[in-house]
Amino acid sequence: MRWFLALVLALLAGAGALYGLTDGFTAVTAESARRQAVARQPRPIHDARIINTKDGAASLLGELEADGRVAIVNFFYTRCISLCLAQGSVTQRVQEAIAAQGLQSQVRLLSISFDSRDRAPDLGRYASSMRADPAIWRFWSFEQSRQRDALLRQFGITVIPAPFGDFEHNAALHVVTPDGRLAGIVDLDEPGLALALAKKLSAPGKIRLAGQATALNESHAGAAAVVPQATGRKGSSHHRRGLAGTGGSSQKDPS
Amino acid sequence: MIPRPPAVVFSMLAVACLAVALGAHRPLTASMSLHMLVQIPLLVLAGVFAERAVWHRGKTSTHEAASLKRKLWSYNEYGVPGLLLASLIGAAWMIPKALDDALTDWRVAAFKYVGLPIGGWVLGASVRRAPAIIQVFFLGNFCWMSAIVGMLYLDQPVRLCNAYSLSDQDWAGRGLIVLAVMLPLAWLWRRPRLF
Numbered sequence: 211m212r213w214f215l216a217l218v219l220a221l222l223a224g225a226g227a228l229y230g231l232t233d234g235f236t237a238v239t240a241e242s243a244r245r246q247a248v249a250r251q252p253r254p255i256h257d258a259r260i261i262n263t264k265d266g267a268a269s270l271l272g273e274l275e276a277d278g279r280v281a282i283v284n285f286f287y288t289r290c291i292s293l294c295l296a297q298g299s300v301t302q303r304v305q306e307a308i309a310a311q312g313l314q315s316q317v318r319l320l321s322i323s324f325d326s327r328d329r330a331p332d333l334g335r336y337a338s339s340m341r342a343d344p345a346i347w348r349f350w351s352f353e354q355s356r357q358r359d360a361l362l363r364q365f366g367i368t369v370i371p372a373p374f375g376d377f378e379h380n381a382a383l384h385v386v387t388p389d390g391r392l393a394g395i396v397d398l399d400e401p402g403l404a405l406a407l408a409k410k411l412s413a414p415g416k417i418r419l420a421g422q423a424t425a426l427n428e429s430h431a432g433a434a435a436v437v438p439q440a441t442g443r444k445g446s447s448h449h450r451r452g453l454a455g456t457g458g459s460s461q462k463d464p465s
Numbered sequence: 466m467i468p469r470p471p472a473v474v475f476s477m478l479a480v481a482c483l484a485v486a487l488g489a490h491r492p493l494t495a496s497m498s499l500h501m502l503v504q505i506p507l508l509v510l511a512g513v514f515a516e517r518a519v520w521h522r523g524k525t526s527t528h529e530a531a532s533l534k535r536k537l538w539s540y541n542e543y544g545v546p547g548l549l550l551a552s553l554i555g556a557a558w559m560i561p562k563a564l565d566d567a568l569t570d571w572r573v574a575a576f577k578y579v580g581l582p583i584g585g586w587v588l589g590a591s592v593r594r595a596p597a598i599i600q601v602f603f604l605g606n607f608c609w610m611s612a613i614v615g616m617l618y619l620d621q622p623v624r625l626c627n628a629y630s631l632s633d634q635d636w637a638g639r640g641l642i643v644l645a646v647m648l649p650l651a652w653l654w655r656r657p658r659l660f
Contacts, residue, residue, distance in 0.1 A: 212540045213545070220550035225553065227554065228553065231557050239561050239625050240628075243562055368627035372630065378630050
């Protein structure tokens with residue numbers, strides 16, 4: 211009897227530890243855990259001083275709010291020759307989609323460098339190599355490394371130095387609202403989902419669409435059509451990935 | 466040289482394992498393979514050696530203490546509950562998220578630095594209580610799991626830990642497969658009477 215009690219206790223303790231470590235048997239990688247955590251509860255982000263392609267410094271939260279559009283954010287560094295290029299071409303496609311669907315007033319793209327070597331000229335060069343339309347896609351870098359580290363931690367981005375001045379880092383599309391909340395993290399393989407989420411979050415756009423009842427209703431209807439599809443596909447993509455919950459998003463960088 | 470009592474030797478071994486695992490935690494957690502295959506085993510061994518030391522001391526204990534010990538031991542009959550707990554702790558540390566979180570989440574770090582020596586203690590105490598057949602059962606399960614996880618690590622084209630590189634992940638995978646081969650060999654070496 212005692213033996214059985216101890217057995218049950220051991221099982222409960224072990225299963226409890228596994229439950230705690232896997233976020234309730236839902237994630238075996240930190241990458242899938244951070245995506246699920248944000249999906250469950252959007253998190254407000256810290257402010258940081260950022261520099262742009264014109265060498266001007268500004269506050270990240272201030273910029274987001276002043277712009278008023280939902281941003282799809284990714285993190286990169288200009289010297290990167292592997293993962294960031296893949297990420298860049300995905301973002302190019304999103305840029306085309308935004309232009310094609312006429313979403314310029316609702317959604318924009320931000321690529322933020324975590325490399326302290328990246329300054330305005332580097333960002334500018336990179337932007338032109340990516341054929342970025344400044345009305346849709348902006349490139350930023352951090353002014354201070356301490357603020358950068360705090361923000362990266364909040365986003366759940368881990369950057370590890372690799373040989374030859376390279377970095378390895380996890381990558382995804384981060385949907386950030388103008389009020390400075392990280393509302394969703396979508397795999398690089400699913401840029402359509404990121405765009406749908408950004409569109410949905412900007413749909414209530416009371417500020418811009420105030421007074422235009424029809425437009426407001428339309429965008430609500432559009433959002434309603436997008437939501438079930440978006441959540442459904444998101445769920446299935448998690449199932450499909452199984453152990454490799456990181457998807458294609460965190461390949462080795464300097465390959 | 467004066468022959469030392471085994472209790473002292475095992476205490477010293479336990480302290481040495483713990484000192485290395487804690488003292489060198491920065492270099493040891495800098496790579497996935499060292500984290501999984503050196504630091505974590507050292508923490509477990511610290512528990513195993515500490516338990517051995519206490520057991521050797523206990524051999525000269527009083528009658529009352531021995532009877533209390535027997536009573537407590539009836540909870541861990543044949544070591545099965547203890548081995549189950551140790552197996553589950555072993556499984557937990559093969560989850561990539563656990564390795565990542567141990568670097569960023571103090572609760573997981575605490576679970577590592579406190580839970581693993583306790584797990585080692587329970588493991589050591591339970592193995593001594595367990596008949597060979599039960600030892601083989603749990604050892605077989607652990608090695609099977611270790612080998613499969615090692616192959617999965619080797620097989621993954623993407624990084625499973627945000628904090629570790631892909632090549633490092635491959636080394637951890639190879640290490641787990643080697644572990645799955647070495648542990649049964651070590652077990653056979655310790656139990657030569659089977660043949």
